Amino acid sequence: MDFSTLSNHGTICFVARAPVRKRVTRASDTPAKTPAAPSVDGRKRVVVEAVTPEIDAGRFPARRVVGETVSVEADVFADSHDSIAAALLYRHERTPSWTAVAMSPLVNDRWRAEFPVTELGRYVYTVEGWIDHFATWSRQLVKRLEAGQDVKVELEVGARLVEAASQRAGRAQGALRTDGAAQDPTRLASLAKALREGKTDVDAKAIELVGRHAERDVTPYGRQLEVLVEPVKARFSTWYELFPRSTGGGGAQGAPPQAGRQGTFKDVERLLPDIAGMGFDVLYLPPIHPIGRTHRKGANNTPAKPGEPGSPWAIGSEEGGHKAIDKALGTLADFQHLVKAAAGRKLDVALDIAFQCSPDHPYTREHPEWFKHRPDGSIQYAENPPKKYEDIYPFDFETERWRELWQELLSIFVFWSEQGVRVFRVDNPHTKPFAFWEWVIAEVRRAYPEVILLSEAFTRPKVMYRLAKLGFSQSYTYFAWRNTAYELYQYFTELAQPPVREFFRPNLWPNTPDILTEYLQTGGRAAFQARLILAATLGASYGLYGPPYEAIEARPREHGSEEYLDSEKYQLRDWKPDPGIRELIKVVNRIRHDNPALQTDRGLRFHYAENDQLLAYSKSTPDNANVVLTVVSVDPHHVQRGMINLPLEELGLDRDRSFQAHELISGARYLWNGPRNFVEVNPFSIAGQIFRFRRRVRSEHDFEYFL
Numbered sequence: 001m002d003f004s005t006l007s008n009h010g011t012i013c014f015v016a017r018a019p020v021r022k023r024v025t026r027a028s029d030t031p032a033k034t035p036a037a038p039s040v041d042g043r044k045r046v047v048v049e050a051v052t053p054e055i056d057a058g059r060f061p062a063r064r065v066v067g068e069t070v071s072v073e074a075d076v077f078a079d080s081h082d083s084i085a086a087a088l089l090y091r092h093e094r095t096p097s098w099t100a101v102a103m104s105p106l107v108n109d110r111w112r113a114e115f116p117v118t119e120l121g122r123y124v125y126t127v128e129g130w131i132d133h134f135a136t137w138s139r140q141l142v143k144r145l146e147a148g149q150d151v152k153v154e155l156e157v158g159a160r161l162v163e164a165a166s167q168r169a170g171r172a173q174g175a176l177r178t179d180g181a182a183q184d185p186t187r188l189a190s191l192a193k194a195l196r197e198g199k200t201d202v203d204a205k206a207i208e209l210v211g212r213h214a215e216r217d218v219t220p221y222g223r224q225l226e227v228l229v230e231p232v233k234a235r236f237s238t239w240y241e242l243f244p245r246s247t248g249g250g251g252a253q254g255a256p257p258q259a260g261r262q263g264t265f266k267d268v269e270r271l272l273p274d275i276a277g278m279g280f281d282v283l284y285l286p287p288i289h290p291i292g293r294t295h296r297k298g299a300n301n302t303p304a305k306p307g308e309p310g311s312p313w314a315i316g317s318e319e320g321g322h323k324a325i326d327k328a329l330g331t332l333a334d335f336q337h338l339v340k341a342a343a344g345r346k347l348d349v350a351l352d353i354a355f356q357c358s359p360d361h362p363y364t365r366e367h368p369e370w371f372k373h374r375p376d377g378s379i380q381y382a383e384n385p386p387k388k389y390e391d392i393y394p395f396d397f398e399t400e401r402w403r404e405l406w407q408e409l410l411s412i413f414v415f416w417s418e419q420g421v422r423v424f425r426v427d428n429p430h431t432k433p434f435a436f437w438e439w440v441i442a443e444v445r446r447a448y449p450e451v452i453l454l455s456e457a458f459t460r461p462k463v464m465y466r467l468a469k470l471g472f473s474q475s476y477t478y479f480a481w482r483n484t485a486y487e488l489y490q491y492f493t494e495l496a497q498p499p500v501r502e503f504f505r506p507n508l509w510p511n512t513p514d515i516l517t518e519y520l521q522t523g524g525r526a527a528f529q530a531r532l533i534l535a536a537t538l539g540a541s542y543g544l545y546g547p548p549y550e551a552i553e554a555r556p557r558e559h560g561s562e563e564y565l566d567s568e569k570y571q572l573r574d575w576k577p578d579p580g581i582r583e584l585i586k587v588v589n590r591i592r593h594d595n596p597a598l599q600t601d602r603g604l605r606f607h608y609a610e611n612d613q614l615l616a617y618s619k620s621t622p623d624n625a626n627v628v629l630t631v632v633s634v635d636p637h638h639v640q641r642g643m644i645n646l647p648l649e650e651l652g653l654d655r656d657r658s659f660q661a662h663e664l665i666s667g668a669r670y671l672w673n674g675p676r677n678f679v680e681v682n683p684f685s686i687a688g689q690i691f692r693f694r695r696r697v698r699s700e701h702d703f704e705y706f707l
Contacts, residue, residue, distance in 0.1 A: 044218070046218075048127050050074060051072065051127055052073050052502075053070070057223070058223040058225050063502065065235045066119065066230075069117070073112045074111055082133070083131070083136040084129055084131055085211055086102075086127060088103055088115060091125075093122040120230065120449040122226050122227065124225070125224070127220075130217055130219065134161050134210040137157060137161060138158070141202065155200070156195075165188055165210045165212075168213045169185040188209065233282070234452050235600060238541070239454075239542070239543030243568050244267070245309060245328065245572055246575070265329055272345050273345065276347055278586045279593060282348050287351075287354055288335070289321065289326060291358065292357075296308065297314070297391055301569075304570075308570070308571060309572065312326075315354060315361060316357045332419070350423035351425070352425050354428070355409055355412075355427075356393065370395055370401065370405050371399075406436060413444045422450055426456060427456050428457065429457050429467055430463050437472075452474070454474045456476050458476060468503050477495070477509075479506070479509070480510060483519050484634055485615040489617075507539065510532065510549065513569050519531070525581070526637070530683075532584065532588060536598075537588075537690060540598065548575060550585070584686070591664045591690055603622070604618075604619055609642050609644050609679075614681065616629065616630070616644045629646070631644060632681070632688035637683065641680035646677070659694065660672070660694040660695075662691060662694055663690065665689065666689075
């Protein structure tokens with residue numbers, strides 16, 4: 001009995017409690033539960049994870065161009081001490097069978113292999129791993145031999161492994177293609193016999209041969225990944241933008257625009273030799289369609305006066321819409337002739353795709369349901385408060401008739417592709433739904449896999465990157481606003497690192513019809529030189545809004561504005577190129593074409609300059625056969641000098657030997673020694689220098705009579 005005391009006004013009383021009996025549960029009292037069957041194959045002991053490249057868990061493809069290789073890495077490991085093997089499997093989307101490539105171990109259970117991409121379209125790849133029993137046996141045999149142990153039993157074990165492989169040799173292993181030869185069964189039988197005879201010299205070739213036909217409890221990676229392969233120009237391109245309507249002047253080629261001479265496609269055609277001669281391979285034209293009259297914009301974005309041409313981005317009039325041509329520029333036949341003439345000079349004509357309409361566009365009458373409407377029934381014009389764009393109507397992508405809208409917008413791409421256009425610059429894609437772009441780009445590529453699309457999305461990084469993942473080949477960047485050496489270093493380090501570099505290709509523009517930066521406004525000729533050299537060497541693809549850049553046009557519409565004064569968006573201009581800057585453009589583009597290191601965004605390294613006004617960086621090919629160093633002064637007003645520190649070993653240069661630094665703009669050659677070398681940049685001459693390193697430096701041993 002348990003007694004507890006209770007106090008009641010000083011009186012002590014005892015209360016008796018019965019003991020609590022606890023029931024003991026025995027195993028036999030509970031029904032037995034059947035263990036759940038394992039959900040995995042317990043024989044698969046290998047782990048495969050952390051595969052690269054892999055974009056958003058395989059949601060999007062990595063990007064390459066024809067002729068490149070895809071280097072794939074993965075973590076592959078297992079329990080215990082058994083040897084493992086791993087393979088990279090790949091195929092083109094149109095090919096049902098896989099090709100296997102053995103992966104090589106790196107460090108810390110990391111494995112690597114690569115495969116070439118030789119066709120446009122998508123390739124599929126994955127990784128698998130397994131226990132390599134014969135390699136495990138071989139490694140243990142060596143240890144036993146080194147310890148002086150009797151290995152008779154072990155040799156029999158090895159012989160049986162080889163015999164099992166011999167029986168499987170020559171058989172098809174599903175859809176997997178290998179390089180197995182018809183003689184493999186014979187070679188394996190000979191190896192088994194040799195082991196039974198006591199021969200212990202098992203080399204790497206034998207291990208590879210047995211491994212090729214061994215039974216594998218393969219652990220596959222959980223996903224099949226993709227890489228989208230595009231034309232080489234998606235990686236390396238040089239763009240020149242001009243307004244065709246401003247090409248009617250120019251001295252001998254007719255009267256100046258002020259006299260009413262508007263340029264045409266035929267005038268553009270006469271400029272092709274100059275544009276190609278400067279080293280450009282893409283000629284980008286702003287919209288070439290009929291321009292609306294309602295609320296037309298005139299000079300400096302004021303209401304248009306009679307006779308002013310308006311903004312080409314106010315697309316559509318009674319003459320037609322996105323599939324029509326402004327008759328002031330010529331006919332469809334004239335445009336087709338321009339495309340063919342440009343191709344003859346290895347120039348692609350790129351068209352601007354701007355999915356918006358003027359109030360006069362046929363769509364506003366034929367499909368009013370594709371636009372938002374105000375309470376008074378009028379169509380809502382474009383706004384970015386407090387700015388109003390009354391000459392432009394945006395599409396309503398939330399319309400109930402969105403399917404018809406999508407199909408019509410796709411037909412615009414298809415129409416111009418049928419005219420021979422394969423390169424498109426897309427205006428403001430970040431203001432249209434992501435789902436639309438993923439669908440329309442896939443449909444365009446289904447019919448025209450060689451199409452290249454440039455995204456003009458000056459927007460937040462995540463939005464910009466999402467558009468790239470969805471299929472845009474290239475993208476505009478923040479380059480125009482990165483002016484200090486540190487800003488440039490920080491930004492391009494981000495772009496050059498995985499995962500961004502696997503899906504995002506930058507296209508660098510120092511200026512556009514919308515952007516005349518303060519740096520160009522205030523920096524004079526040296527600023528134009530510096531931004532040209534930076535764009536052309538930091539980026540494999542870059543572009544110029546050409547005529548004003550050649551003219552060193554730096555006048556803003558007003559103080560604090562990035563708009564050009566007398567912008568060509570609203571009026572015709574007669575540009576007078578500066579001979580010096582035009583020659584520099586030609587030289588820099590020739591350097592780009594002569595140096596493979598500058599034709600890719602990979603291989604970029606920044607180097608420490610002992611002067612924060614100098615930006616130093618190099619690009620190199622994977623084998624370091626081509627190494628190019630660029631040094632640019634970001635100060636356009638003063639001479640800057642300093643020591644540049646180079647990681648010679650990473651660049652394939654011998655620390656103990658001199659090497660030649662050939663400055664490619666001026667042609668000067670310097671003999672450099674060691675990792676620290678002096679550079680001076682004079683903005684009153686050239687605001688940057690581009691060096692190619694040459695390892696071969698002559699010595700007395702090269703003298704013909706040296707003995």
